[in-house]
Amino acid sequence: MFTGLIEEIGEIVGIIPNPEGKIFSISCRITMENLKIGDSVAVDGVCLTVVDLSENRFSAQAVHESLERSTLGIAKTGNRVNLERAMPANGRFGGHFVQGHIDGIAEIISWKFQSESAVLTIKIPDEFIRFIAEKGSIAVNGISLTIAKKEGLMVSIALIPTTLKTTNLSLKNVRDFVNIEVDLMAKYVENFLHQGKDALTSEKIKGWGFGRN
Known part of the structure; x- marks a missing residue:
């Protein structure tokens, strides 16, 4: 991990x-x-x-x-x-859980530089876009990043100066490709919701003790 x-x-x-x-x-x-x-x-x-x-x-x-x-x-x-x-068992946790199991590659669509910061826009493969949510997490070339905006298959990410200085993203150009790993928790949620047609219902939620007066 x-x-x-x-x-x-x-x-x-x-x-x-x-x-x-x-x-x-x-x-x-x-x-x-x-x-x-x-x-x-x-x-x-x-x-x-x-x-x-x-x-x-x-x-x-x-x-x-x-x-x-x-x-x-x-x-x-x-x-x-x-x-x-790899993170040691007693190590400090500062990003989000990244497995190192790449889901696929994304294409760099644009860069917008703002002083020492930047906004990177990448095109996510269609099969992974369902795991993407604004303010959610994504790993790009192994970097834990927060999604700023999502429009169709286009995902924009705000990069602070430290990220630009200490990673290889600043070396990448438009049309280059980067590795992506979507949020592990999003995968678990989807798997849970698709266990069956009635995998998650209001009755089940109430049965677990939620939503009761």
Whole structure:
């Protein structure tokens, strides 16, 4: 599990295809602290398992499904990626629950800069738009963000100066793609509501003790 608070930006310094998918070697500094083989690291929001370590870089395995669902499938050596180590059980929680299981990719439609801040608009794939709500949460390239506006498939997100300075979003241009993970709670709610035609009714709610005088 991750918080969506990026620890640093790393650089992809090697990509090696293998039968399972691809192994990415990533140069970084903060992420290396206390990192062990077998640990999980979110790379642009994709949860990867560390398979090798050296002095200033780690290597992580991306399986075929992750490559197909995320921008890692088109990543190149030299690309800068957001990094976050898995949240420890006793760690401070500051963003929202991010699993590192990418739902898909979104296209950057526009940037609107306002002094040191910006509004980013992305186009969400149709199959995920039902999970999007204004003032709700979304992870974009692993960053925990709040949705400012939703119009059709277009979702606008306000970015503060710190986010622009400490993540790779400021390196992205119109028509570039970013990874998205919709809010986990929205998925649970939808699953609950679709258990059956009468999965949630006023009678059931009253049966649980709510709505009684």
